[in-house]
Amino acid sequence: MTIYFQEVEQVYQPKTPHEFVALKNVTTQFDEGKYYAIIGHTGSGKSTLIQHINGLLKPTKGSVYVNGTRITAKTKDKALRDIRKHVGMVFQFPESQLFEDNVEREIRFGPQNFKMNQEEVLNRAKALFKEFGFQEDIMARSPFQMSGGQMRKIALTSILAMDPDVIILDEPTAGLDPHSKTQVMQLIKRLQKEEGKTIILISHEMNDVAQYADEVKVMRQGQVVETLTPRELFSDTSKVEALHLELPDIVQLQKDVEQRHQTQFARTALTEEEFVAMYKEWQHER
Ligand SMILES: Nc1ncnc2c1ncn2[C@@H]1O[C@H](COP(=O)(O)OP(=O)(O)OP(=O)(O)O)[C@@H](O)[C@H]1O
Ligand SMILES: [Mg+2]
Numbered sequence: 001m002t003i004y005f006q007e008v009e010q011v012y013q014p015k016t017p018h019e020f021v022a023l024k025n026v027t028t029q030f031d032e033g034k035y036y037a038i039i040g041h042t043g044s045g046k047s048t049l050i051q052h053i054n055g056l057l058k059p060t061k062g063s064v065y066v067n068g069t070r071i072t073a074k075t076k077d078k079a080l081r082d083i084r085k086h087v088g089m090v091f092q093f094p095e096s097q098l099f100e101d102n103v104e105r106e107i108r109f110g111p112q113n114f115k116m117n118q119e120e121v122l123n124r125a126k127a128l129f130k131e132f133g134f135q136e137d138i139m140a141r142s143p144f145q146m147s148g149g150q151m152r153k154i155a156l157t158s159i160l161a162m163d164p165d166v167i168i169l170d171e172p173t174a175g176l177d178p179h180s181k182t183q184v185m186q187l188i189k190r191l192q193k194e195e196g197k198t199i200i201l202i203s204h205e206m207n208d209v210a211q212y213a214d215e216v217k218v219m220r221q222g223q224v225v226e227t228l229t230p231r232e233l234f235s236d237t238s239k240v241e242a243l244h245l246e247l248p249d250i251v252q253l254q255k256d257v258e259q260r261h262q263t264q265f266a267r268t269a270l271t272e273e274e275f276v277a278m279y280k281e282w283q284h285e286r
Contacts, residue, residue, distance in 0.1 A: 002030070052064045
């Protein structure tokens with residue numbers, strides 16, 4: 001499922017004193033099966049951009065193509081039903097949208113709404129709960145008697161269990177404990193690797209961007225100003241500075257080591273394993 005933004009503009013509260021152009025002439029593409037990170041400062045338009053992919057927002061100008069279906073300002077919600085089945089959207093703090101008093105009903109709600117096979121969705125949810133380390137009785141429990149982190153995983157599962165081709169996540173790990181953060185990030189990566197899902201992740205966490213994404217889209221003032229690989233981005237320190245972004249910890253460590261030893265490694269490592277391998281080789285050659 002290719003997603004293509006063609007000269008998309010989004011104006012909030014048009015023709016009022018609060019009018020705000022949140023997307024300006026955005027042309028950009030997301031290819032099937034890739035893992036994208038969208039980064040950029042607060043207010044740069046990240047959440048606005050992704051809400052076009054399932055038609056929650058329609059462009060005020062331009063078009064968004066999702067799997068060949070064109071979404072414009074005039075597109076009717078009825079025409080978006082099929083797209084919404086295939087595009088799973090996990091909002092910021094999705095636990096705030098839980099409303100059923102038992103987990104099974106919460107899981108059933110989505111497939112009921114979309115007239116999908118509820119048992120299949122329940123089975124996928126059970127497997128995901130297992131992966132998250134929940135006990136078997138989870139389905140019968142109330143989400144409202146759980147911790148924030150557990151509620152987040154239930155909300156996430158309710159979307160992922162519907163098996164969307166495209167998974168969009170708006171800061172899914174914000175506020176989670178470190179163990180849960182890793183669990184969520186590794187699950188998402190597995191869904192891309194093993195099931196061929198397209199992932200679109202909004203993140204402020206450069207460590208995750210470096211470790212998981214295939215491509216990064218940098219947003220600034222309502223525009224996508226860069227599309228490049230994490231390695232291209234993080235090995236270009238002046239670009240990172242110009243965009244007022246931070247370096248991942250591992251890249252910062254490499255820079256410190258390079259400075260201390262007055263040397264430069266062949267390439268920028270994006271993970272600890274990569275750095276350790278490079279460092280050992282360098283020591284060996286010295
Ligand atoms: N409903 C709205 N009405 C008016 N302005 C809005 C509305 N929603 C968002 N905006 C404005 O549009 C701009 C882009 O907002 P958006 O939420 O897309 O940014 P973001 O990049 O997701 O930021 P953050 O990192 O803080 O989540 C912001 O300046 C915001 O104030
Ligand atoms: Mg946002």
